[in-house]
Amino acid sequence: MPETPARPKLPELAASRFDNISPAEQKLFDATADGKDADCTSLSEKDRVIQAERLVWLCTNPDASAQVTYRGVSIVGAQIEGELNLQWAKVSFPLRVRQSAFTQTIILQNAHLVSLDLTATSIKDLWAENLVTERNVILSAGFKAEGGVNLTGAKIGGDLDCDGGQFVSKSQRPALNANGAKFEGSVFLLGRFRAEGGVILVAATIGGNLECDGGQFISKGNIPALDASGAKIEGSVYLRTGFRAEGGVNLVAATIGGNLSCIGGQFVGKGNIPTLSANSAKIEGGVYLRTGFRAEGGVNLVGATIGANLECDGSQFISKGDIPALDANTAKIEGSVYLRTGFRAEGGVNLVAATIGGNLACIGGQFVSKGDIPALYANSAKIEGSVYLRTGFRAEGGVDLVGATIGGDLECIGGQFVGKGNIPALSANSAKIDGSVFFREGAVADGIVDLTFAQIGRAFQWTDFESPNKAKLHLTLAKCGTLWHDQHSWPSNGNLRLFGFVYDQIDDRASPNADVQLGWLHRQPQVKFLTQPYEQLATVLRQRGLKEDARKVMIQKNKDQAKHLHWRLEWLWYGFIGKAIGYGYSPWRAFWISLFVICVGWFVFERGYHSSLFTPTEDKAYLVEKDGTRRLSKNGTPQISGDYPKFNAFVYSAETFVPLLKLGLDEKWTPNAHGGTTLNVGMLGLLGFPRTWGSLLRYYLWFHIIAGWVLSALWVGGITGLAKT
Numbered sequence: 001m002p003e004t005p006a007r008p009k010l011p012e013l014a015a016s017r018f019d020n021i022s023p024a025e026q027k028l029f030d031a032t033a034d035g036k037d038a039d040c041t042s043l044s045e046k047d048r049v050i051q052a053e054r055l056v057w058l059c060t061n062p063d064a065s066a067q068v069t070y071r072g073v074s075i076v077g078a079q080i081e082g083e084l085n086l087q088w089a090k091v092s093f094p095l096r097v098r099q100s101a102f103t104q105t106i107i108l109q110n111a112h113l114v115s116l117d118l119t120a121t122s123i124k125d126l127w128a129e130n131l132v133t134e135r136n137v138i139l140s141a142g143f144k145a146e147g148g149v150n151l152t153g154a155k156i157g158g159d160l161d162c163d164g165g166q167f168v169s170k171s172q173r174p175a176l177n178a179n180g181a182k183f184e185g186s187v188f189l190l191g192r193f194r195a196e197g198g199v200i201l202v203a204a205t206i207g208g209n210l211e212c213d214g215g216q217f218i219s220k221g222n223i224p225a226l227d228a229s230g231a232k233i234e235g236s237v238y239l240r241t242g243f244r245a246e247g248g249v250n251l252v253a254a255t256i257g258g259n260l261s262c263i264g265g266q267f268v269g270k271g272n273i274p275t276l277s278a279n280s281a282k283i284e285g286g287v288y289l290r291t292g293f294r295a296e297g298g299v300n301l302v303g304a305t306i307g308a309n310l311e312c313d314g315s316q317f318i319s320k321g322d323i324p325a326l327d328a329n330t331a332k333i334e335g336s337v338y339l340r341t342g343f344r345a346e347g348g349v350n351l352v353a354a355t356i357g358g359n360l361a362c363i364g365g366q367f368v369s370k371g372d373i374p375a376l377y378a379n380s381a382k383i384e385g386s387v388y389l390r391t392g393f394r395a396e397g398g399v400d401l402v403g404a405t406i407g408g409d410l411e412c413i414g415g416q417f418v419g420k421g422n423i424p425a426l427s428a429n430s431a432k433i434d435g436s437v438f439f440r441e442g443a444v445a446d447g448i449v450d451l452t453f454a455q456i457g458r459a460f461q462w463t464d465f466e467s468p469n470k471a472k473l474h475l476t477l478a479k480c481g482t483l484w485h486d487q488h489s490w491p492s493n494g495n496l497r498l499f500g501f502v503y504d505q506i507d508d509r510a511s512p513n514a515d516v517q518l519g520w521l522h523r524q525p526q527v528k529f530l531t532q533p534y535e536q537l538a539t540v541l542r543q544r545g546l547k548e549d550a551r552k553v554m555i556q557k558n559k560d561q562a563k564h565l566h567w568r569l570e571w572l573w574y575g576f577i578g579k580a581i582g583y584g585y586s587p588w589r590a591f592w593i594s595l596f597v598i599c600v601g602w603f604v605f606e607r608g609y610h611s612s613l614f615t616p617t618e619d620k621a622y623l624v625e626k627d628g629t630r631r632l633s634k635n636g637t638p639q640i641s642g643d644y645p646k647f648n649a650f651v652y653s654a655e656t657f658v659p660l661l662k663l664g665l666d667e668k669w670t671p672n673a674h675g676g677t678t679l680n681v682g683m684l685g686l687l688g689f690p691r692t693w694g695s696l697l698r699y700y701l702w703f704h705i706i707a708g709w710v711l712s713a714l715w716v717g718g719i720t721g722l723a724k725t
Contacts, residue, residue, distance in 0.1 A: 009033060010067040017061075018054060023047040024078050025054055032058065035069035041077030041099070050075065052082035052104070059091045068093050072114065075100055086111045094135070097121050105147075115158070118143050126150065133157055136185070139165045146170065148197065151178040159185035159208070162193050169197025172221050178204050186235065189215045198223035198247065201231050209235035209258070212243050219247020219270065228254050229277075236285065239265045241292065246270075248297065251278040259285035259308070262293050269297020272321040279303050279327075286335065290315050291342075298347065301328040309335035309358070312343050319347025322371055328354050336385065339365040341392065346370070348397065351378040359385035359408070362393050369397025374423055378404055386435060389415040389426075398423035398447065401431050409435035409458075412443050419447020425471070428454050437480070440464045440489075445471040452497075456480035459507070465489035475501040484510045485520060496523035498533040506540055514541065514549035518556055529564040531557060590714040594657065597711065601653030601704045608671060608697045609647050612637060615672040616644060644668070656701060657708030671697040 010033040014021060021029075024040045028050055031038040040048040058064050058073060072094030080100060085107040096117040108116075108128040115135035120142035126149040131137075136158035139149065143165040150173075151160070160183050167175035175197035178187075186208030189199065193215040200223070201210070210233050217225035225245035228237075229252040236258030239249065243265040251260070260283050262276070269275030275297035278287075286308035289299065293315035300323075301310070310333050317325035325347035328337075336358030339349065343365040350373070351360070360383050367375035375397035376389075386408030389399065393415040400423075401410070410433050417425035425447030428437075436459040439449070444466045451460075452474050460480040465471065469492045477500035484507035490496070498521065506512035521533050534557035542550040608614055616622070621644040623631040630638040645668045655663045676693030 008063075010064060013061075013064055013067070014054070014058075017057065022049050022051075024050045028055070028058070028073075028075060028078075032068055032073055035071040037074040037076050038078070039076045043077075045079075048078050050078045050080050052080050052084040052102075055080060055084060056086060056089075059086060059095065060089050065092065072096065074098075079103065083107065086113075099142075122146070129153055131155070136161060140188070140191075141165075144168070145175070148173045149176045151176070151181050154178065154181040156181065156183045156185070159183065160187045163188045163190050164192040165189075165194075167193075167195040167197070167199070169220060172223075174198045174200045174223055175220075176200065180204065183207060186211060189217075190238075191215070194218075195225075196220070199226045201226070201228040203230040204228065204232075206231065206233045206235070209233070210237045213238050213240040214242030215239075215244075217243075217245040217247070217249070219245075224248040224250045224273075226250065230254060233257060236261060241265070244268070245275070248273050249276045251276070251281050253280045254278065254282075256281065256283045256285070259283070259288060261286075261288040263288050263290055264292035265289075265294075267293075267295040267297070267299075269295075269320060272297075272323060274298040274300040274323060274327070276300065281305070283307060286311065290338075294318075295325070296320070298323045299326045301326070301331050304328065304331045306331065306333045306335070309333070309338060311338045313338050313340040314342030315344075317343075317345040317347070317349075319345075319370060322373070324348045324350040324373055324377070326350065330354060333357060336361060339367075341365070344368070345375070348373040349376050351376070351381050353380045354378065354382070356381065356383045356385070359383070359388060361388045363388050363390055364392035365394075367393075367395040367397070367399075369395075369420060369423070372421075372423070374398040374400040376400065380404060383407060386411060389417075390438075391415070394418070395425075396420070399426045400424075401426070401428040404428065404431045406431065406433045406435070409433070410437045412437070412439045414442045416444045417446065417449070419445075424448035424450045426450070430454065433457060436461065442466045448472045448474060450474045451478045452476040454478040458482065459484060460503070461485075461507075463489050463509075468492070471495065473497070477501070479503070481505070482507050486510065487516065487519065490520060490523050493523055494525045496520070498524055499530045500532055502536060503540065505544070512541065512544060512549075513546065514552035514556070517541075518553060522560075526564075529561050531561065534560075590711045594708070594711045597704065597707050598650075598653050598657050601657060601700075602650045604697070604700055605652050606649035608693075609649060611676060611693065613671055613675045613694045613697050614647060614669045615675070616640065617668055617670050618644075620644070621668070653704070656705050657712075659709050659712055671695075671701055673698050 011029045014029045023043055024047060027040055028038040074096040076098050078100045080102045083104040087107045087109045090112040094115045095113055098119045098121060100121045102123040105125040106123055108131045110130045112132045115133055117138040119138055119140055122144040125147035126145060129150055129152045131154040134157040137156050138161045140161045140163040145167050148169045149167060169175040175195040177200040179200050179202045182205040184207045187206050187210050190211050190213045196218045197220040199217055219225040225247035227250040229250045232255045234257040237256050237260045239262045241264035246268045248269050267275035275295045277300040279300045279302035281304045284307040287306050287310045290311045290313045296318045298319040299317060319325040325345035327350040329350050330353045332355045334357040337356050337360045339362045341364035346368045348369045349367060369375040375395035376399040379400050380403040382405045384407045387406055387410045390411050390413040396418045397420040399417060419425040425445040427450040429450050430453040432455045434457040437456050438461045440461050440463040449471055459482040462485040468489045471491050472495040473491050474497045476497045479502045481504050483503040517537050534553055538550040538553040621640055623639045623641050625631055633639045647669050651663055652665050655661050655666045671694055673695040678692055
């Protein structure tokens with residue numbers, strides 16, 4: 001049999017195919033055949049040129065590519081001239097072009113490669129839509145693209161490594177576009193990475209991390225600096241120390257299997273677009289925007305789901321326009337939210353309707369509102385743990401916790417709250433707080449502290465307050481367990497509202513006695529009188545066994561109410577009658593007044609009798625002569641029969657005064673309206689004023705009887721409790 005002719009070696013195939021093979025091309029064919037690097041760095045600039053068509057031939061010609069070893073094609077230090085077009089090509093070996101330069105576009109659309117390595121290589125454009133690689137794509141360590149890299153829809157079997165790469169777009173296209181791409185490994189845009197024109201990872205799938213530490217991202221036009229909206233990232237996203245984005249980072253609706261860590265990152269937005277948008281994102285781990293983190297333009301976490309903590313200690317959030325500096329409206333955070341020492345938000349923090357599985361800790365944080373947005377806005381938020389607004393905390397523009405649910409305490413110890421316009425210093429209207437509320441140890445409120453309708457499960461403490469004259473405390477229809485306030489912390493007169501405020505007990509340190517607590521009640525506005533605060537205080541004192549203090553409170557209630565009646569009908573009770581018996585709480589006052597009136601009547605009736613101003617009521621009281629005329633005494637007055645009941649001034653006074661006392665004497669004697677000398681009453685007589693001493697005595701008797709009915713009813717009603725108010 002004839003022998004099969006030997007297959008020409010790669011250099012011989014190239015020589016038979018091409019004329020004028022350059023020294024660099026010769027190195028390429030020789031080194032590739034031997035499985036070595038085609039190192040052209042020692043050649044002159046003229047000799048290191050490789051024509052792109054010859055590299056394409058090497059990768060696509062069956063005879064040529066058959067002689068490429070498993071090490072593939074490796075070029076170092078060459079210049080590739082012409083367009084490198086491997087569109088739809090299937091290259092079965094690694095392709096490495098390092099420390100080299102391409103003078104025209106690289107086209108890898110729909111190509112299938114084992115791997116691509118362009119380390120430290122400069123190119124014009126790279127069009128690699130729908131590229132498939134089995135391993136890594138490396139565009140790192142000095143790689144530079146002046147025109148953009150397009151990996152839209154690409155499927156990369158390993159990492160996309162752009163560590164230290166430079167991507168510059170000279171049009172409106174992104175500097176790096178991997179829209180819809182799928183990466184089995186991680187994406188590295190870190191170190192000295194720089195993208196002028198934005199990076200697009202929209203709807204991309206990344207099997208590892210997205211690491212951008214130290215990277216520089218600069219947007220162009222409407223393209224964000226980094227857009228990974230809708231992306232699915234199995235690992236974490238790192239935008240940490242040295243990272244800088246000018247134009248916004250978009251993670252809207254992204255899914256992140258690990259953490260979103262932006263520790264030390266710098267984010268600068270454009271216009272009113274948030275500098276970091278992760279609204280509706282799902283983050284299995286924590287979100288770390290702390291320790292040097294700075295966002296100029298707002299951070300948007302609206303509707304985001306965070307599986308661990310949101311940590312912003314030591315960070316700066318500065319909004320632009322009307323958007324909040326940090327917006328986590330309706331976000332769901334499984335862990336805690338930390339906005340502590342060093343944190344500053346210029347433009348407000350929005351946690352409206354957010355769910356927080358741990359604490360909201362703002363110890364030492366600084367919150368400054370813009371416009372009508374409160375400095376800290378957590379309306380209707382649900383917080384499983386406690387809320388800490390203490391020790392260096394300051395909110396300029398108010399804190400809104402209206403309708404919030406707090407599973408622990410609301411601690412405002414040493415915090416500073418400054419209202420703005422119609423925004424209260426702190427509003428927890430209708431909030432439900434299972435623990436306690438603490439305003440103490442130097443807390444400051446410049447404006448309204450509104451706890452109207454709040455439900456506080458344990459204690460409410462308002463003590464050691466600084467500048468209490470600036471605060472207005474509203475506890476209308478609120479409820480708490482234990483109340484503790486001190487006199488030095490009371491708001492100024494008229495700045496305390498207590499109507500409907502219900503509490504179970506008063507702390508021993510709050511001086512639970514009538515004198516002190518009435519001083520607290522008197523800080524309420526005096527425009528309209530409200531009885532409930534007095535009745536609530538009396539109930540609590542009575543339950544402590546302080547019945548006398550409770551009695552004092554109820555008496556003071558009536559006294560204070562009398563000041564607001566202004567001579568209306570009720571004043572007869574509150575201003576006069578009720579006062580006589582301590583408003584039902586000192587019923588024996590009426591009894592002693594009654595005795596006094598009886599004694600006065602005794603004296604008056606005694607004098608009247610001796611002045612012949614009393615006459616019997618019956619004719620049989622008089623002695624008569626045989627001719628039927630009345631027998632007269634020496635002074636000319638009719639003589640009284642010895643059988644007729646004798647007049648007794650004391651008995652008469654007592655019987656006419658006490659309604660139920662019937663001794664029969666008042667029926668036998670009555671003042672004679674025509675008796676006694678005439679009074680000089682002048683014109684008063686025309687008004688019905690008594691003209692004689694007898695008629696004046698009769699007027700007094702009527703007063704005596706009426707007073708008896710009134711005072712007897714009062715002291716009897718007071719003793720039985722019917723007259724208490």
